[in-house]
Amino acid sequence: MFSKVLIANRGEIALRxxxxxxxxxxxxxxxxxxxxxxxxxxxxxxxxxxxxxxxSRRSYLNPAAIVEAARLVGAQAVHPGYGFLSEDADFxxxxxxxxxxxxxxxxxxxAALADKSxxxxxxxxxxxxxxxxxxxxxxxxADAARVAAEVGYPVIVKAxxxxxxxxxxxxxxxxxxxxxxxxxxxAAQIAFGDDRVYVERYLGSARHVEVQVLCDAHGNxxxxxxxxxSVQRRHQKLVEEAPAxxxxxxxxxxxxxGALRGALDVGFTGAGTVEFLVDSAEQFHFLEINxxxxxxxxxxxxxxxxxxxxxxxxxxAGRTLRWRxxxxxxxxxxxxxxxxxxxxxxxxxPTPGRLERFVPPGGPFTRVDTHGYxxxxxxxxxxxxxxxxxxxxxxRELALNRLxxxxxxxxVAGPGVHTTIPFVRRVLDxxxxxxxxxxxxxxxxxxxxxxxxxRRNA
Amino acid sequence: MSAESVPTGASAxxxxxxxxxxxxxxxxxxxxxxxxxxxxxxLALPSGVPGDAALxxxxxxxxxxxxxxxxxxxxxxxxxxxxxxxxxWHSPGDAAHPTPPPPAASxxxxxxVAVPAAPPIAVxxVAVPAAxxxxxxxxxxxxxxxPEPGAAPFVAIGDRVHPGQVVGIVEAMKLMNEVTADRxxxxxxxxxxxxxxxxxxxxxxxxxPA
Numbered sequence: 208m209f210s211k212v213l214i215a216n217r218g219e220i221a222l223r224x225x226x227x228x229x230x231x232x233x234x235x236x237x238x239x240x241x242x243x244x245x246x247x248x249x250x251x252x253x254x255x256x257x258x259x260x261x262x263s264r265r266s267y268l269n270p271a272a273i274v275e276a277a278r279l280v281g282a283q284a285v286h287p288g289y290g291f292l293s294e295d296a297d298f299x300x301x302x303x304x305x306x307x308x309x310x311x312x313x314x315x316x317x318a319a320l321a322d323k324s325x326x327x328x329x330x331x332x333x334x335x336x337x338x339x340x341x342x343x344x345x346x347x348x349a350d351a352a353r354v355a356a357e358v359g360y361p362v363i364v365k366a367x368x369x370x371x372x373x374x375x376x377x378x379x380x381x382x383x384x385x386x387x388x389x390x391x392x393x394a395a396q397i398a399f400g401d402d403r404v405y406v407e408r409y410l411g412s413a414r415h416v417e418v419q420v421l422c423d424a425h426g427n428x429x430x431x432x433x434x435x436x437s438v439q440r441r442h443q444k445l446v447e448e449a450p451a452x453x454x455x456x457x458x459x460x461x462x463x464x465g466a467l468r469g470a471l472d473v474g475f476t477g478a479g480t481v482e483f484l485v486d487s488a489e490q491f492h493f494l495e496i497n498x499x500x501x502x503x504x505x506x507x508x509x510x511x512x513x514x515x516x517x518x519x520x521x522x523x524a525g526r527t528l529r530w531r532x533x534x535x536x537x538x539x540x541x542x543x544x545x546x547x548x549x550x551x552x553x554x555x556x557p558t559p560g561r562l563e564r565f566v567p568p569g570g571p572f573t574r575v576d577t578h579g580y581x582x583x584x585x586x587x588x589x590x591x592x593x594x595x596x597x598x599x600x601x602x603r604e605l606a607l608n609r610l611x612x613x614x615x616x617x618x619v620a621g622p623g624v625h626t627t628i629p630f631v632r633r634v635l636d637x638x639x640x641x642x643x644x645x646x647x648x649x650x651x652x653x654x655x656x657x658x659x660x661x662r663r664n665a
Numbered sequence: 666m667s668a669e670s671v672p673t674g675a676s677a678x679x680x681x682x683x684x685x686x687x688x689x690x691x692x693x694x695x696x697x698x699x700x701x702x703x704x705x706x707x708l709a710l711p712s713g714v715p716g717d718a719a720l721x722x723x724x725x726x727x728x729x730x731x732x733x734x735x736x737x738x739x740x741x742x743x744x745x746x747x748x749x750x751x752x753x754w755h756s757p758g759d760a761a762h763p764t765p766p767p768p769a770a771s772x773x774x775x776x777x778v779a780v781p782a783a784p785p786i787a788v789x790x791v792a793v794p795a796a797x798x799x800x801x802x803x804x805x806x807x808x809x810x811x812p813e814p815g816a817a818p819f820v821a822i823g824d825r826v827h828p829g830q831v832v833g834i835v836e837a838m839k840l841m842n843e844v845t846a847d848r849x850x851x852x853x854x855x856x857x858x859x860x861x862x863x864x865x866x867x868x869x870x871x872x873x874p875a
Contacts, residue, residue, distance in 0.1 A: 241866065257864040258805045271838040272865065275805045279862040305838070 208524050209233050209284045209308070213277040214248065216288030217267060217589065219578045220500070221248035224286045227516035236280040238273055240266035242586045247578045254280050261588040267291045270298045274305050284308035284523060286516075290590070293499040294321055310523040312476050312498050319473060320496045324367040324405050330493045333472035335465050338484060338492040340407025351388045351406050352381065358408040364388055366395035367403040374398055375442070377409050412646045413484040415439065416451045416491065418466035419507045421518055423528040424476050430467040431511050432537045433459055434503055438634055440555065440650040445627065446634055447503035448542040449510050451485075452603055452643030458489045467532075470496065478504075478519045487646075502545070502595065505574055509541035509599040540606040543597035544634075546577075546617065548585045550625035557591045560584070560624040568616035572599040572609065585624070593619070593626065603643065611635050797853055799868035800846055806837035808844075808869055810859040818859070824852045825875070832870055835863060850874040 211234040214224045221237055225248055228235045237252040242261035249255045256276035259266030266272060268291055277285055285307050287293035293311065296318035302309040311317065320326045324344050331337050339358040344367050345351045355362045355378070364387055366374030374395045376387045388404065396402035414437040422428035435451035436444040451459060466481035473496075480501050482494040504515045513535075522528070549555040561584045567575040577594035579585075585593060596613050600606035611632065619626050633653055639645045802808065810818040810833050820832045826846040833844040854871035857863050 256805060257866055259865045266865075269804075271840060272805045275807075275837045275862075279805065279864075301838075 208526075209282075209520065211236060211253075211280065211282045212284045212286055212310075212520070213238065213273070213280060213282035213307075214252070214288070215267070215273045215276075215285050216291055216293075217243050217246060217248065217578075218592065219576045219595065220288035220290075220502075221246070222251065222578050223500075223576055224288060224516055225252055227514060227520060228286075230514075231517060231520060233520070236276070236282055238267070238276045240588075242588045245584070247580060247583075256280060261586070263291065263589065270295075270301045273298075274301060274307065277302075277307050278305070282307070284310055284520075286310040286520070287499065289499050289502060294497070296321055308523050310477065310519055312479065313474070316474050316476070317498050320475075320498055322367055323365060323369065323495055324403065326495055327405075327493065329473050330469045330496075333469040335469050335493040336491065338407040338410060338494075341405045344403035344405050345388075348385045348388045351404075352384055354406040355381065355384055358406075361409040361411060362406050363409040364391040364404050364406055366391060366399060366401070367405060368395060368399035368401035373442075374404075377411075410484045410486050410492070411648060413437075413486050414451070414454075414646050415444075415482065415494075416454070416462060416485045417480050417482040417501075418463045419501075419504070419515070420467050420470045420475070420479050420481060421513075421515070421522065421528060422470055422475050422477065422479070423522050424525060425527055426471070427528040428467050428471045428475075429528060429530050429532050429535050430463045431507050431513060431515075431535060433463055434506055436503060437645055437647045438640070438649055439647055440654075444503060444545065445650065446542065446544045446631060446640075447506055448540065448603075448606070449506035450537060450540070452540075454485065454489060458485070458491070462491050465491075469493070477522050478515050484647075502592070503543055505576060505595060505597040506541035506543045509572075509574070509597060510537040510539055511535060512538075539599055539601045540603045541597055541599045542603075542606045542610050543595050544610060544614070544631045545592055545627065546594040546596060546619070546631075547591040547627045548593045548619075548624060549591050549627055551627055551630035552625075555627070557587065558623055558625045559587045559591075560621045562619060562621045562624060564618050564620040566616070566618040567594060568596060568613035570609075570613065570616070573613050574598070575613075579619070604641075607635055607641065796874070797871040798848055798850065798874055799856070800832055800844060800870040800872060802835050802857075802863045802865060802867045802869055803844060804835055804837045804842050805865050806835040806842065806863065808857045808859070808861050808863045809834045809836060810855070820852045820870070822852050822855065826850060826852060826872060835869075844869060846870075846872060848872065848874055 208231065212228050214221050214235060214237040217239065225235045225237065235252045236254040236256060237248045238256050238258045239246060239249050240259050240261050241257065243249065256279055258272040258276050259269055270292065273285065285302050287310065292298040294317060296314045299309040299311060299317055300314040303314065319329060324342065327337055327342050331342060341354045345354055351364065360381065361377055361379045364376045364378060369375060374391065376391045378384050378387045391404050392402040395404060414435060417434050417436060419431040419434065420428055421431065432449060433451040434447055434449045436447045438444065438446035462483055469481055470479055478500055480497040482497065483491045484494055485491045500515060500519060508515055548558050550558050562579055562581060565579050565581045565583065567577060574597045575594055579593050596610065596617065598606055598609040598613055600609050614628055614632060617628060634640055634649065637645065637649065637653065640649060820826060826832060827849050828847055830846045831843045832846050835842045835844060850872040852870055853873045856871060857867065857869045863869065
């Protein structure tokens with residue numbers, strides 16, 4: 208096992224990784240930008256290295272600064288967390304070239320899976336069903352129109368290099384397609400330096416179901432069951448739960464075993480997530496594989512009792528997987544919500560500021576992952592995730608009640624600061640969600656209802 | 666420091682008999698550390714104060730303010746036209762990082778403006794010790810004082826430097842990042858050893874501004 212790990216991230220995930228290292232007896236060094244000098248991770252880490260100014264391009268996204276920081280502290284491995292450089296195959300290769308273990312899959316596997324169109328081809332070969340559409344990128348607007356006509360509208364135009372909900376446009380009619388095609392290509396070129404796009408059928412009333420997998424470098428792998436992340440706003444998840452509700456055991460099993468087969472087939476190693484869309488007929492379609500720890504990993508930890516970051520570190524150190532599939536047992540239901548510093552009433556605009564009051568919830572089976580503390584100043588430089596509240600209960604209804612109870616306790620206040628807590632409460636109140644019958648359109652439906660309600664109240 | 670500057674405490678007021686004038690006239694000015702290098706305070710006087718009297722008041726205040734400052738003075742500016750007093754000083758933790766906010770300078774209240782006329786003052790009669798300026802690392806990496814092993818260092822103590830002059834390099838992943846002086850002066854101190862790993866923003870050399 209490693210004796211020192213460099214944590215190349217910030218916020219709650221830096222703390223999460225730091226805690227895992229501590230528990231495994233690994234010394235920790237964390238990188239930080241000038242904007243994060245007062246962060247909890249810097250305070251708790253054994254060592255910290257100032258790597259650059261607030262702009263992430265020159266700090267958290269700067270491979271040279273991170274490799275030099277690892278050298279400075281003598282770390283053997285770099286844990287990238289999520290976001291930033293966590294899915295950057297070039298960075299993984301730079302780490303390897305500099306004698307550092309990158310906690311994640313090999314650069315080759317990352318590169319193959321980061322390209323959505325090559326990932327689709329690989330998964331199709333592994334026998335996973337794809338949404339109807341083009342496997343290869345569509346080079347012209349005319350090709351896009353032909354594919355769209357074949358699969359039927361609405362369609363979604365997606366950047367091959369996209370991810371994290373960026374670089375995709377939903378198109379309802381043929382007349383909108385040429386412009387949407389051109390716009391998505393241009394946006395993809397700017398965001399990812401790669402303007403290849405493909406077209407697939409848009410599954411509007413689908414659920415987002417994903418599978419956590421763990422694979423070692425010796426050909427062994429297990430899946431840790433499913434998660435449902437259908438509560439999304441503009442492809443950003445707000446509420447996540449495990450296991451996925453209201454699907455038959457046969458469907459869940461087919462999705463999970465398909466995911467593991469796909470991951471093993473491409474030589475995936477470490478902790479990863481295979482994402483699917485499941486339509487109303489319980490047909491599932493491969494979306495993408497994420498080569499990193501996910502924001503929503505705690506719900507899987509709570510139903511399996513397996514610490515995913517511990518396992519990531521063990522697997523990165525070359526250890527053999529400790530379980531066979533039949534030894535993985537899930538128990539009960541876990542639900543997590545994200546508490547973002549955003550104002551749901553103003554289009555979820557970020558509301559940075561000083562947290563004058565910050566009282567996270569407690570109580571049984573309630574877990575809060577956060578880097579917040581009273582007096583912490585949420586800066587304007589990075590994403591707005593402040594905390595994740597995750598609860599466990601024997602059944603879904605009790606878990607949802609417990610999450611509501613926890614959110615009742617959560618106090619966050621400061622000048623100009625708003626959070627997504629009120630909006631999450633509306634999700635938890637929704638009758639469809641309560642029954643587990645919701646799909647990815649839930650948030651838009653709730654938001655569309657908002658003005659009507661305001662009028663009624665007026 | 667980040668874009669969020671750290672307010673430090675220097676404030677003063679003229680023309681008011683008591684400290685409550687501070688809030689009433691609204692002439693308190695916050696001092697700010699910029700990039701941890703220096704601290705400055707500006708004093709604006711309420712309008713309507715006669716020029717000469719204002720200058721005398723300014724001078725008195727400058728003297729009082731200077732004795733209360735947390736760090737060595739770098740620059741003092743007195744202006745009687747619109748009655749402005751500016752003091753720039755180094756925060757005590759200048760070379761250290763991150764810079765803790767220096768203790769607040771006390772509020773200075775001036776005597777009533779009816780003071781005898783005094784000759785115009787061009788320069789404050791205070792010895793202003795040269796305040797050091799730190800040249801900081803542009804990136805995390807390894808600091809080198811010379812262009813190659815065995816070569817003469819870019820600069821030595823006592824050398825004059827001008828803005829833009831290369832005074833060292835920081836190697837990050839085999840890329841040589843030049844460290845340049847950002848103001849004119851003399852090299853007063855070398856704060857990082859040749860071949861030493863350095864963080865972003867770490868002071869490498871101290872310069873006495875010319």
